[in-house]
Amino acid sequence: MAAGKGTRMKSRLPKVLHRLAGQPLIGRVIDTATRLGAAQVVVVTGHGAEEVEGAVRGLAGPSVALDFARQEPQLGTGHAVQQAAPKLPDAGTVLVLSGDVPLIAEDTLRALVAACGGERLALLTVELDDPTGYGRVIRAPAPRQAEAVPHGEPAGSGAAQRLPRGGSGAQVQAIVEHKDANEAQRAIREIYSGVMAAPAAALKRWLGRLGNDNAQGEYYLTDVARIAVEEGTAVVAEMIGDAMQVAGVNSPSQLAALERTWQRREAERLMDAGVRLADPARFDLRGELACGPDVEIDVGCIFEGRVTLGEGVRIGAHCVIANVRIDDGAVIHPFTHIDGGKEGASVGAGALVGPYARLRPGAQLGAEVHVGNFVEIKNSTLADGAKANHLAYLGDATVGARVNYGAGSITANYDGANKHRTVIGDDVHVGSNCVLVAPITVGAGGTVGGGSTVTKSTEPGALTVARGRQVSFPNWQRPKKAPK
Numbered sequence: 001m002a003a004g005k006g007t008r009m010k011s012r013l014p015k016v017l018h019r020l021a022g023q024p025l026i027g028r029v030i031d032t033a034t035r036l037g038a039a040q041v042v043v044v045t046g047h048g049a050e051e052v053e054g055a056v057r058g059l060a061g062p063s064v065a066l067d068f069a070r071q072e073p074q075l076g077t078g079h080a081v082q083q084a085a086p087k088l089p090d091a092g093t094v095l096v097l098s099g100d101v102p103l104i105a106e107d108t109l110r111a112l113v114a115a116c117g118g119e120r121l122a123l124l125t126v127e128l129d130d131p132t133g134y135g136r137v138i139r140a141p142a143p144r145q146a147e148a149v150p151h152g153e154p155a156g157s158g159a160a161q162r163l164p165r166g167g168s169g170a171q172v173q174a175i176v177e178h179k180d181a182n183e184a185q186r187a188i189r190e191i192y193s194g195v196m197a198a199p200a201a202a203l204k205r206w207l208g209r210l211g212n213d214n215a216q217g218e219y220y221l222t223d224v225a226r227i228a229v230e231e232g233t234a235v236v237a238e239m240i241g242d243a244m245q246v247a248g249v250n251s252p253s254q255l256a257a258l259e260r261t262w263q264r265r266e267a268e269r270l271m272d273a274g275v276r277l278a279d280p281a282r283f284d285l286r287g288e289l290a291c292g293p294d295v296e297i298d299v300g301c302i303f304e305g306r307v308t309l310g311e312g313v314r315i316g317a318h319c320v321i322a323n324v325r326i327d328d329g330a331v332i333h334p335f336t337h338i339d340g341g342k343e344g345a346s347v348g349a350g351a352l353v354g355p356y357a358r359l360r361p362g363a364q365l366g367a368e369v370h371v372g373n374f375v376e377i378k379n380s381t382l383a384d385g386a387k388a389n390h391l392a393y394l395g396d397a398t399v400g401a402r403v404n405y406g407a408g409s410i411t412a413n414y415d416g417a418n419k420h421r422t423v424i425g426d427d428v429h430v431g432s433n434c435v436l437v438a439p440i441t442v443g444a445g446g447t448v449g450g451g452s453t454v455t456k457s458t459e460p461g462a463l464t465v466a467r468g469r470q471v472s473f474p475n476w477q478r479p480k481k482a483p484k
C-alpha cells in the first residue's frame with residue numbers, strides 16, 4: 001500500500017519516496033518482499049501515483065514481477081487492497097505491507113507467512129506502552145488451558161499453542177480501530193502492525209464483504225479478521241518484540257528516528273565484525289560497506305553505494321566515501337570526498353589520500369600513492385608510488401610509477417569540445433604550476449620545469465621548460481611620486 005498522502009511530511013515528494021539510509025522507503029519494502037521470493041509485487045498507488053510508479057519501476061530489479069493498482073480516491077486500507085485483488089492469483093499467500101514501514105525484517109515476514117501456512121489469517125502484532133491510534137487486537141476471553149486443547153489432540157498442538165510469546169494466548173476475534181474502540185478495548189496494548197498474511201482466495205472473498213460503517217467511514221482492511229472468524233477460519237497473531245520494525249513514517253521527525261535506529265543497527269553489526277567506529281552515533285551507511293580486519297573509522301563519515309575497505313584501512317573524520325575499493329593499510333585523511341560513481345574507483349595498498357582530496361569516477365590509485373590536500377583526480381590511473389601532494393588536477397591521465405606531480409599543476413584535458421588523454425611516463429617530475437595540454441605524452445624520467453605550459457610531447461629523460469625566459473635589469477629604479 002502506497003496510496004496515502006503523507007500530509008504530515010509537508011513535502012511535495014510522495015511520502016513513500018522519501019529516503020531512509022539513501023533508499024526510498026518503498027524501495028526497501030519491495031527489496032524485502034523480493035528477498036522473500038515473492039512471485040509478484042502489486043503496488044497500490046494513489047497520491048502522486050505517476051511519480052511513485054515511475055520511481056518504483058526504476059528501483060525494482062528485473063527479477064521482480066511488478067504491477068500497479070490505482071486507488072482513487074483513497075477510501076481506506078481495505079479499499080486499497082480491493083484495488084489490488086483483481087491482479088492477484090487465487091493460489092498462494094498474499095502478504096500485505098505498507099510502503100511507509102521501511103524496517104520490516106525478512107525473517108519476521110518469513111515467520112508470518114509460515115504462521116499463515118496457506119490457510120490461516122496471520123496478523124503481525126506488537127505490544128506498545130502507548131497504543132493510541134492503532135488497531136487493537138481483540139481476543140476471546142481467555143479459556144483455561146485445558147479447555148483450549150481440542151478433544152483428542154495432545155496438549156501442545158492446535159491453534160492455541162501456535163500463538164507465540166506475548167498476547168493472552170486466547171483466540172483472536174477481531175481488530176478494532178482506535179476510533180471505534182470502547183474504553184476496555186482501548187486499554188489493550190497489543191496492536192495490529194498493519195502487516196498480514198492471508199490465503200489469496202480467502203482474502204479476496206473477505207474483501208468482497210467489507211463495509212464502511214465505522215467511525216471513519218473507511219473500508220478497513222482490519223475487518224477481514226472478524227469476517228475470517230465468522231467463516232470459521234483460524235486467525236493467528238504473530239507477535240514481535242521489536243516495535244521499530246513496524247513503525248511507520250508519517251513526519252520528518254519519525255523518518256529521522258527510524259534513520260537513527262537503522263544506522264545504529266548497522267553500526268553495531270559492523271562493530272560486532274570488528275570494525276572500530278570512533279562513535280557509532282556519528283556514522284552513516286547509505287549502501288553496502290565491506291570491511292577487512294582492523295578497520296578504523298573516525299566520526300562523521302558517510303559511506304554510499306558499494307565500498308570495500310581492506311585490512312587496517314583508516315578513515316579520518318568527516319569523509320564522504322562512495323563506490324570505491326580501498327586496499328590494505330591505506331589511510332584516508334579527514335574531509336576527503338571519494339565517489340567512484342558507476343565506474344568505481346580504487347585506492348591501492350598503503351596509499352595516503354587527503355586531507356581535503358577529491359577522487360572522482362575512474363580514479364585508480366596504485367600502492368603507496370600519495371594524493372594530498374585540494375587534489376582532484378578523475379578518470380586517471382596513478383601507478384605505484386606516484387605523488388600529487390598539493391593543489392592539483394589530474395583528469396584523463398595515465399601517470400607512471402614514482403611520478404612527482406607538483407603543486408598547482410593541471411592536465412588541460414578538455415578543448416571545449418572533446419576530452420583528451422595525458423600520459424606521464426614513469427619517474428617523471430612535473431614542477432609546480434604546470435599546464436599539460438592534452439593530448440600529450442611526457443616521456444619517462446623527464447622533468448618539466450615549474451610554470452611550464454607544455455603543448456608538445458617530450459622525449460624520455462628530457463628537461464622541458466616552456467615559459468618566458470627570465471630577464472633581470474640590475475639596479476632597477478622604480479618610478480617615484482612627484483612631490484606636491
Ligand code: UD1
Nearest residue numbers: 001002003004074075076077080098134135192193194220
Ligand atoms: C492501519 C490499521 C491499524 C494499524 C495501523 C498500523 C486499518 C483500517 N487500520 O491504520 O489497525 O494499527 O495501520 O500502522 O487498516 N493506505 C492506502 N490507501 C488508503 C489508506 C491507507 O494506500 O486508502 C496506505 C497508507 O499510505 C499507508 C498504509 O496504507 O501506507 C496504512 O495507512 P494508515 O492510514 O497509516 O493506517 P491506519 O488506517 O491509520
Ligand code: CA
Nearest residue numbers: 076077216218
Ligand atoms: Ca487512516
